[in-house]
Structures are given as structure tokens and as C-alpha cells.
Amino acid sequence: MKRIVLVLIGLFSFSLMGQSENITTQLFDSYDNYKENSIGKRRIKRADIQPLIDKYSNYKKFKVNKVGTSIGGKDLSLISIGTGETNVFLWSQMHGDEPTATQAIFDILNFFDSSDFKTEKDAILANLTVHFLPMLNPDGAELFQRRNLLGIDINRDALRLQSPESQTLKRVRDSLDADFGFNLHDQSTYYNAERTEKPATISYLAPAYNYEKDINETRGNAMKIIVFMNDILQKYAPGQVGRYNDDFEPRAFGDNIQKWGTSTILIESGGYAEDIEKQEIRKLNYTSILSAIYTIAKKSYEAISIDEYEKIPENDRKLFDLKITGATYNLMGNTFTIDLGINQVEVDYPDHNSFWYSSRVLDQGDLSTYYGYETVDASGYTIKQAKAYPTTLNTFEEVKALNFKDILKQGYGYVPMSTIPLKQVNSPFPVHLIGKKYTVPELNLMPGINPTFFLEKDGKIEYAIINGFLVNLKESIINVPNGMIFR
Structure with a gap:
């Protein structure tokens, strides 16, 4: 009897993973229908995304709130959709010169605004509430520089919370008590997947929450989501996924948000041959993040083994x-x-x-x-x-x-x-x-x-x-x- 139950559980998990793979293919193939073409270059600024934010503030299915202000006086906005009890929080461009995921966020918002994929979207929005904070560092984006106007790296300000952008990120995370967090970045195009000539087009990390690098349920769930996303990307960018070193950084937001109880997935967009403006990588962000949101809604990630996480090649820079x-x-x-x-x-x-x-x-x-x-x-x-x-x-x-x-x-x-x-x-x-x-x-x-x-x-x-x-x-x-x- 026990064996029959295990087989049934395995078949159920396989069925859910199959559903996720199916939606992934459809998302990838139909991407051009949802791409936000008004922001097709990397050097985007707050003024470029403000009309898009304004658009969603007029739609009933979305909630748009000003949640903070940058040092330079630019608004920080949170865009939310869904009615589910599980909160998923995505923030991008805490480094001003890392815009790829900001572009992908607006592609994802276009997806949610469309009438397509009704069954999948109903499942997502009934089980999750998804929150987007695009362009956390708009002053840095204006100058296309990593740091904010205070000259600090926001991602090393999780303890002191010196800058208003850092304070906003902490306050929003705490108010949502987010179950899952996607920390969205760009990395150097000169990273490669360990011991290969292939660029690390996307790199992942489930940040450690202590020096011992312990794995609790929170961090383990982040690892499972990363394994799931890696499997997706292998179809479209085989061998081009890397994994960051997980040494604990006590000042970093990713490490602390993991520590505060949010399963945190760091995503770094790297290089892709002949993709100077990172538009192919943007598409991979869109496909893999939306697929991950779907698997969170369906809870199919729970059946994934975290053992596969360590098999992802480490990031190298060669x-x-x-x-x-x-x-x-x-x-x-x-x-x-x-x-x-x-x-x-x-x-x-x-x-x-x-x-x-x-x-x-x-x-x-x-x-x-x-x-x-x-x-x-x-x-x-x-x-x-x-x-x-x-x-x-x-x-x-x-x-x-x-x-x-x-x-x-x-x-x-x-x-x-x-x-x-x-x-x-x-x-x-x-x-x-x-x-x-x-x-x-x-x-x-x-x-x-x-x-x-x-x-x-x-x-x-x-x-x-x-x-x-x-x-x-x-x-x-x-x-x-x-x-x-x-x-």
C-alpha cells in the first residue's frame, strides 16, 4: 500500500511538472505578444517607465502605490496583482546599471493584463498576490551607474539602512511578510559557466542566511525554485547557467531577506552572444520568472530535490x-x-x-x-x-x-x-x-x-x-x- 501511495505522489508531481513545462514553452513562443517595446534599450530611466506605471494605476486588477522616494526625489512604486494568501515580491535595479529584469517586469505585467492564458492566470492570481517594485535605484539608472546618489551600494545597506531606497525595500518586505522574493540583477557579461566557454547568461543564488550556510525550509524552497528555473533555461540556453558562491554576506539584502523568512532567489542576467542590449536575456527572464511564479502557485516545486542545486556549475569569470x-x-x-x-x-x-x-x-x-x-x-x-x-x-x-x-x-x-x-x-x-x-x-x-x-x-x-x-x-x-x- 505504501508503495502505491508513493507511486501516486510521484505521478502527481510529474503531472504538475509537465504542466509547468507546457506553459513554459507557450510563454517562450508567444513572448513577442507581451514584450513592452517602449523600453527596448538598456539605458532606461524612471521617466521611461512612469507612463507604464501610470497605465497600470488606471486598471482595476492592479494596485499601484507609491511606497517611497529616492534621494533624488524620484518615486518608488509597488505594483500588485492577485488575491491569494501567498505573497511573491520581485524587486529590480537596486543597481542603476542593471536594467534587464526591469524590462522583463513590464513584459510580465503585460502578460497579466492580457486575456490570454486564462486558466494559468486564474491559478496564479487565486493562490498568489504578486508584487513588483521595478527600478529601486532610479537615481543610479539616470546616470547608468551601480550606486545611488549617496555613493553607496544599496545591496550592502541592509543593516544600517542609510539610504531611503534601502529603507523602502525593508519596509515593503516586512509589510508584505513575503513568502517568496526575487532579487533581480545584472552581472558582468564576462562571467562563464565553470570550466566552459559558455557565458553565464543567467546565474542564480539561494543566499545563505548565516555563516554556516545552513539550509532550512525557507532557503530550501528557494533552491527548489532555482532548480526548476535552471531546467527551463537548459532548453533555451543549454550550459549557460551559473551559480554564485553562497558565502554569507551579513550586509546584503538577499542574505538578510532570506534570514527574515522570505525564500529568496537571486537572479543575475549576464551575457549572451550578439545580444548587446540583452533582449534575448530579457526574454529568458520573462519566461523563467513567470514559469516560477506558476510553479509556486501550483506548489509543484515542493517535489523537487534540492540535491540538484549543487550540480549547477559555479560562476567563473574567464x-x-x-x-x-x-x-x-x-x-x-x-x-x-x-x-x-x-x-x-x-x-x-x-x-x-x-x-x-x-x-x-x-x-x-x-x-x-x-x-x-x-x-x-x-x-x-x-x-x-x-x-x-x-x-x-x-x-x-x-x-x-x-x-x-x-x-x-x-x-x-x-x-x-x-x-x-x-x-x-x-x-x-x-x-x-x-x-x-x-x-x-x-x-x-x-x-x-x-x-x-x-x-x-x-x-x-x-x-x-x-x-x-x-x-x-x-x-x-x-x-x-x-x-x-x-x-
Whole structure:
């Protein structure tokens, strides 16, 4: 009899997991119906989401309340939906330059506002009340910076509660006495899943609530939800999930919210190939978070084993934007074999609405344990100095008229100009612009320099690296978003 009961329980659990898998597929496939297209770039600001918040404040099914104010005077709003006894609390962008989940929250709100998925939504909203606090750090978002105007990391302010944003988060969590919490962040795109070349597109953590890293029911439930979400993501981003180190951080909100009795799931949105604005990762957030909310409503997570949590690969940080391996480098009359790790570093324009690139060599030497979003085997190629074009040009129109592929093939990476407008902060061309008195320094490869050089084989230049971007000169496309200006 006992065996029959266990089999029935197993079949029931399998049935619920099957239901969750089914809704996940439907959510992923229908995502474009719910995507909030008005916020399609990463550098979103409070003014961008205010009309969306206002919209939901006019709908009866949603409750919208101002719950606080940032140091800079910007409103902090809580958007709630549902009538269930179980409270699920999601907050995003406590770091101002981490907006991916904020965008996904408004996609999720569009889902709840639609007439689709009626059966699933009825189950969610009858069993749960779901609360969203998007953009906890609107002042940081305005400047696209991690910290708030006090200059502190809100996620290290759970004890002192120095900033009003921290006070708001604590007060809302306590007033809801939330059963589940989703702490939504972005992480560096240079994290990879441990010992693989795959980026950690999404990373998870069920934060520890003490130094001993004990697992009670609260933390165990968070682990079960993470196992569930990882299974979902393996379908759409196989091998691209990481797990954060769970050392206890007594100042962090995630660790403390876990300690205060809310099953807390940290989600970090990392990198995905050719997804600069993280819109594919946004879709993965939408799909996995909504699926997790559904499994909480159905309680199907309860049957999941937490043993699977530790099997998720740990986060590592061994990715470069461009990795060049085995290149020949001549220095002081000697020949060396060298690997280069290059990152394409974003620099914000003054309005913090968009950016340009000022790339850097991050590391060099033996990089055999590192990986690249793009990797070039440069065995048999020699690194060559980039030269200055022999003619000084007067206008941008003259520069634009150059055949860039031809001049790159000749080894020219710099173009001198008689006058460069002071307001111009970078070169809009796949070459660097230099002042007429500027002398191109001798190439001395070191971490920190701007990576601009050529790869030559059998006396022929086949690749250009301009501002850290690779140009295959055997192909017609030159994909260099911008060069530098050296006056």
C-alpha cells in the first residue's frame, strides 16, 4: 500500500511538472505578444517607465502605490496583482546599471493584463498576490551607474539602512511578510559557466542566511525554485547557467531577506552572444520568472530535490570579448608566442542614453584557461604595428570617402586630420583619428592599452584589430562601431 501511495505522489508531481513545462514553452513562443517595446534599450530611466506605471494605476486588477522616494526625489512604486494568501515580491535595479529584469517586469505585467492564458492566470492570481517594485535605484539608472546618489551600494545597506531606497525595500518586505522574493540583477557579461566557454547568461543564488550556510525550509524552497528555473533555461540556453558562491554576506539584502523568512532567489542576467542590449536575456527572464511564479502557485516545486542545486556549475569569470591565441610577437629583437584577451569597454555619452567603445587589452600571455565570445587562432600570424595614413585630411567627408578595407590591408589604422572638432569624442569610422601633431607610439603590448594592430601571414595582412574589434580582411563586412580620437 505504501508503495502505491508513493507511486501516486510521484505521478502527481510529474503531472504538475509537465504542466509547468507546457506553459513554459507557450510563454517562450508567444513572448513577442507581451514584450513592452517602449523600453527596448538598456539605458532606461524612471521617466521611461512612469507612463507604464501610470497605465497600470488606471486598471482595476492592479494596485499601484507609491511606497517611497529616492534621494533624488524620484518615486518608488509597488505594483500588485492577485488575491491569494501567498505573497511573491520581485524587486529590480537596486543597481542603476542593471536594467534587464526591469524590462522583463513590464513584459510580465503585460502578460497579466492580457486575456490570454486564462486558466494559468486564474491559478496564479487565486493562490498568489504578486508584487513588483521595478527600478529601486532610479537615481543610479539616470546616470547608468551601480550606486545611488549617496555613493553607496544599496545591496550592502541592509543593516544600517542609510539610504531611503534601502529603507523602502525593508519596509515593503516586512509589510508584505513575503513568502517568496526575487532579487533581480545584472552581472558582468564576462562571467562563464565553470570550466566552459559558455557565458553565464543567467546565474542564480539561494543566499545563505548565516555563516554556516545552513539550509532550512525557507532557503530550501528557494533552491527548489532555482532548480526548476535552471531546467527551463537548459532548453533555451543549454550550459549557460551559473551559480554564485553562497558565502554569507551579513550586509546584503538577499542574505538578510532570506534570514527574515522570505525564500529568496537571486537572479543575475549576464551575457549572451550578439545580444548587446540583452533582449534575448530579457526574454529568458520573462519566461523563467513567470514559469516560477506558476510553479509556486501550483506548489509543484515542493517535489523537487534540492540535491540538484549543487550540480549547477559555479560562476567563473574567464571570458573576453575577443581572444587571440598563439600570435607571434616581436619585441626587442626576440620572437615570442602570446595570447591576448581583449574587452570592448562601454563608455557612456554625457546624457547616459547611449555609449561608445574604448577597448582595452585585459590580459596577455598564456590564456589557455580563458575563453572568448570570439576567438581567433593566430598561429602562424605575426602581430604588426598599425601605421598612420600618409595624407592629412581636412574634413569628416574626406575621411568617409576613404576605402577603409584597402587602407586596412595596407596596415593603416590611424588617419591624421588637420582639425578634429572638440565636441567629437570618438571616431565614427573603423580607424582612429589623430591630430596632425600626434605621433603614433611604437606598439608595446601591455594590459590597459587600446588594442589596435594587424595580423600578418606570409607577408600579407589578413586581419585588423581596431579598437578591440576584429576585421577579417578576406570578407566584405567591417564591423567596428567606432574608433578612437588621439589629439
